[in-house]
Amino acid sequence: MSNDFVLRSLDEIRFWSRIMKEHSLFLKLGFRCEDTQLINEANYFFSLFEQIEARSYGYNVSTDPQTIKSFNTEVRNAAANIWAFKRKVLGLILTCKLPGANNFPLLVDHVSREANYFRNRLEELNTGQLEPLPDAIIDENVFFLKIMADHAKFIGHLLDPSERKLVQQASEFSHDFDQLLFQAQDLSSMRPQSQTVPLLDQFLDQNRVSVVSLRDFKKTARDLIEACRIKSIIHPLLADHVFREAERFLMIIDLFEQALTGHGKSNLPL
Numbered sequence: 001m002s003n004d005f006v007l008r009s010l011d012e013i014r015f016w017s018r019i020m021k022e023h024s025l026f027l028k029l030g031f032r033c034e035d036t037q038l039i040n041e042a043n044y045f046f047s048l049f050e051q052i053e054a055r056s057y058g059y060n061v062s063t064d065p066q067t068i069k070s071f072n073t074e075v076r077n078a079a080a081n082i083w084a085f086k087r088k089v090l091g092l093i094l095t096c097k098l099p100g101a102n103n104f105p106l107l108v109d110h111v112s113r114e115a116n117y118f119r120n121r122l123e124e125l126n127t128g129q130l131e132p133l134p135d136a137i138i139d140e141n142v143f144f145l146k147i148m149a150d151h152a153k154f155i156g157h158l159l160d161p162s163e164r165k166l167v168q169q170a171s172e173f174s175h176d177f178d179q180l181l182f183q184a185q186d187l188s189s190m191r192p193q194s195q196t197v198p199l200l201d202q203f204l205d206q207n208r209v210s211v212v213s214l215r216d217f218k219k220t221a222r223d224l225i226e227a228c229r230i231k232s233i234i235h236p237l238l239a240d241h242v243f244r245e246a247e248r249f250l251m252i253i254d255l256f257e258q259a260l261t262g263h264g265k266s267n268l269p270l
């Protein structure tokens, strides 16, 4: 274990614990006032991840890797618990136990997939079992393309229907990312023969182009929502949240590009 392990662990925890904290808030806002037990559970996870986020900033590159290893285990357990909470909520929605609540089932499933991703990353870091680069490139892109496709759908459905132009743009992004996801699944199915440097490099380039334009669209939407210039039921923090997740995907694409070809826009270790 090394400084690299410490840096990577802290980077994952700082990014994803803030995300988990915000999911707790979004879920809470979608519950009905009488769902006090669920609201209490959401509040519990909000403060749990708030504390984890704060503690992660108390560590740095020179912290003992063993300390980080046990921190990772603790956070991994918290991620597993919020995953279980999200799946429980999904079950309640899909069996019509929360009529009138305002969380879309796809959104609850989506945030549970992000919790599962976070948990897996921490396990991989602690066991030192990171996927080989060609597999990681395909698997991370399959994961994040679905996340981006979902975001486009959420934006389209949470904008006011009278915002016709923006709803149309969101629907185009949804279609574009569904197509990219199918392409990624095709590339995955053709493993290992598809894992050549030119094919993977082209795959990354193509995905980057679409993620950059979706990221810019989210940024515009976020700014318009914050300035109260458009009609929607999108919380300003949700608009910023999905923008940050697109930025995260772009950073990962750049790290892969650099590892694959020796060129790239980032100097961070993969």
Ligand SMILES: [Fe+2]
Pocket (backbone or CB within 6 Å): 019, 023, 111, 114, 241, 245
């Ligand atoms: Fe999220």
Ligand SMILES: [Fe+2]
Pocket (backbone or CB within 6 Å): 110, 114, 147, 151, 242, 245
């Ligand atoms: Fe997301």
